[in-house]
Amino acid sequence: TRRHTRFDLAATPHTLRSVSSSERVAAAAFSADGALLATTSAQFPCVLWVRRVCDMRLVAVVQTLRAVRAWAWSPVEPVLAFVTGAATVYLWREGKGCHLFEIPAASVAATRVVWNPDGGSLAVLAKGLFAMAYIT
Numbered sequence: 655t656r657r658h659t660r661f662d663l664a665a666t667p668h669t670l671r672s673v674s675s676s677e678r679v680a681a682a683a684f685s686a687d688g689a690l691l692a693t694t695s696a697q698f699p700c701v702l703w704v705r706r707v708c709d710m711r712l713v714a715v716v717q718t719l720r721a722v723r724a725w726a727w728s729p730v731e732p733v734l735a736f737v738t739g740a741a742t743v744y745l746w747r748e749g750k751g752c753h754l755f756e757i758p759a760a761s762v763a764a765t766r767v768v769w770n771p772d773g774g775s776l777a778v779l780a781k782g783l784f785a786m787a788y789i790t
Contacts, residue, residue, distance in 0.1 A: 683725065685732040690748070692734055694722050702736060704746070716744070716752055724766045730773030733789075737764035743778050743787055757785050 678696040685691075690713070693703045699721035704714040718738050725736035734746040741762040746752045757764060757778060766779040775788045 683727055685727045685734070686729050687732060690727075690732055690734075692725060692727070694725075700738075702734075702746075704734065704748070713748055714746065716746060718744070723764070726767050726769050726776070728773045728789075729769055729771055733773075735767045735769065735776055737767055737778065739763050739765060743767065743776075755787065759783075759785070 680694045680696040680699070682691060682693045684707070689707055691705045691707050691710075693705070695701065695703075700718050702714075702716040702718075702722050702725065703712060704716070705711060706713050716736075720738035720740060723737050723739045725734055727734055732748060736744050736746070738744075741757040741759065741764065743755045743757065743764060744752055745755070762778075762780045762783070762785065764778045764780050764785075768777045768779065770776060773789065775786055778785045778787055
């Protein structure tokens, strides 16, 4: 049985800390349309920041229990897939929040996600195996 969990959106606190020039950005990636930028910080490995490029406004902060291991934007729409080394895949979309999907093999430690060029599926990679996820 496939399990699906939805995360609700919450108001952004006024005292939210963002990555500044004194903090090290570990990685960054633009959405396919170039409108959004996702970043992680070496100092906060469990946090993924998403900013709107036109004004660098912070539009989302996703905090997970485990460090974000890898992420990738869909090549056709602004959907961000990411993994944390567990048997789960997160999909984030602006205005919709974050959805978590469990990989059927509970012992899988997902370490990478790769989108199909048509955006209809993605490969979730782990040591020695992979799973295909289809977007419906």
